[in-house]
Amino acid sequence: MDSTVSKIRCRRGMTLVGTMVAVVILLIAVIGTSSFRYYSAMDTRRADAQTAASRIALTLCESWRGINGDVTYNPITNLGTNLAITQSTTGPAKPSDFTLLGSYAIELDEIHGVIHYATLSWKDVQPGLRALNVVVAWAQRGPGADGTENVDKSFRLTIYTSTI
Amino acid sequence: MELVITAAITSIVALAIGVVIVDGQSSWNVMYDRVNSDVITDGYVARTKFDAVMRKASREKFLLGSSGGSVEVYYYADDSSTVPDRYARFYTTDGDLNLDCGQLNPRTTLSVDTICGNVSACTFKQVGRSVQMILTLDNGTQTNMVVSSAVTQNQ
Numbered sequence: 001m002d003s004t005v006s007k008i009r010c011r012r013g014m015t016l017v018g019t020m021v022a023v024v025i026l027l028i029a030v031i032g033t034s035s036f037r038y039y040s041a042m043d044t045r046r047a048d049a050q051t052a053a054s055r056i057a058l059t060l061c062e063s064w065r066g067i068n069g070d071v072t073y074n075p076i077t078n079l080g081t082n083l084a085i086t087q088s089t090t091g092p093a094k095p096s097d098f099t100l101l102g103s104y105a106i107e108l109d110e111i112h113g114v115i116h117y118a119t120l121s122w123k124d125v126q127p128g129l130r131a132l133n134v135v136v137a138w139a140q141r142g143p144g145a146d147g148t149e150n151v152d153k154s155f156r157l158t159i160y161t162s163t164i
Numbered sequence: 165m166e167l168v169i170t171a172a173i174t175s176i177v178a179l180a181i182g183v184v185i186v187d188g189q190s191s192w193n194v195m196y197d198r199v200n201s202d203v204i205t206d207g208y209v210a211r212t213k214f215d216a217v218m219r220k221a222s223r224e225k226f227l228l229g230s231s232g233g234s235v236e237v238y239y240y241a242d243d244s245s246t247v248p249d250r251y252a253r254f255y256t257t258d259g260d261l262n263l264d265c266g267q268l269n270p271r272t273t274l275s276v277d278t279i280c281g282n283v284s285a286c287t288f289k290q291v292g293r294s295v296q297m298i299l300t301l302d303n304g305t306q307t308n309m310v311v312s313s314a315v316t317q318n319q
Binding site: 014016019020023026027030033034037040041044045047048055058059060062063065066067068070078079082083108 | 166169170173174177181184185188191192195198199211291292293294295296298309311312313314315
């Protein structure tokens with residue numbers, strides 16, 4: 001009987017300190033993984049928004065070019081039911097020597113919560129040849145209080161069309 | 165007593181870590197699907213194919229089907245063609261977006277390709293010389309709407 005008690009007392013087990021150290025190591029690993037996933041998700045969202053911006057710019061340009069760059073072109077009439085386009089009082093700046101057509105706020109379905117702001121402008125390069133410019137901007141860090149205060153990224157596209 | 169305290173603390177921490185891991189994995193799956201699911205990648209394919217076919221099409225004419233359910237454009241087979249001698253027709257059937265290509269005079273189908281599946285709606289519209297495709301893809305868990313506009317520009 002005495003020898004059995006003596007054997008039990010001699011065994012070394014896990015202490016509270018040892019367990020807590022293991023937990024801390026595990027926590028560090030989990031936090032590291034979470035950080036990786038957070039930045040992956042954020043970068044994906046940014047890439048998504050940039051892809052959407054290029055798609056919006058190309059769609060607007062091609063639609064506008066379809067009517068030879070007419071200065072009465074209205075994207076709300078032509079695309080509004082599909083792209084959720086509304087007139088906007090603010091928008092990205094146009095090139096200095098171009099004539100403003102209008103600024104618009106655009107929301108794509110699959111880019112939840114990201115609103116793109118587009119400014120359309122045009123310039124007659126020579127008789128019969130017109131340059132159409134579309135600047136699409138969006139807020140990478142979220143829209144902010146007034147919707148446009150965090151707009152910090154933009155995509156610009158200029159195409160040429162015959163006006164004849 | 166020490167064992168009970170250790171077990172309680174470990175259980176709480178393990179539970180918290182488990183919740184974080186499950187939530188993280190769930191968020192990761194959602195994010196991954198938003199970028200790589202079939203309706204998203206199919207949307208890119210459909211848009212690229214639509215743009216490519218429209219851009220090589222003749223500006224002379226194109227035909228929109230009833231209610232914009234299809235669009236047919238005409239293009240030149242090669243450099244030796246003096247008139248558009250090929251046609252390409254986008255249409256939907258059984259939830260697929262198909263591209264039917266063939267020759268004119270006599271009209272013969274050369275190929276029918278399925279561009280993408282999971283099509284819940286597809287409409288073609290005309291704006292001047294440009295053709296718009298409004299394509300909605302739905303796989304039951306995710307929806308993707310593709311709006312594309314391309315000008316038929318060959319002469």
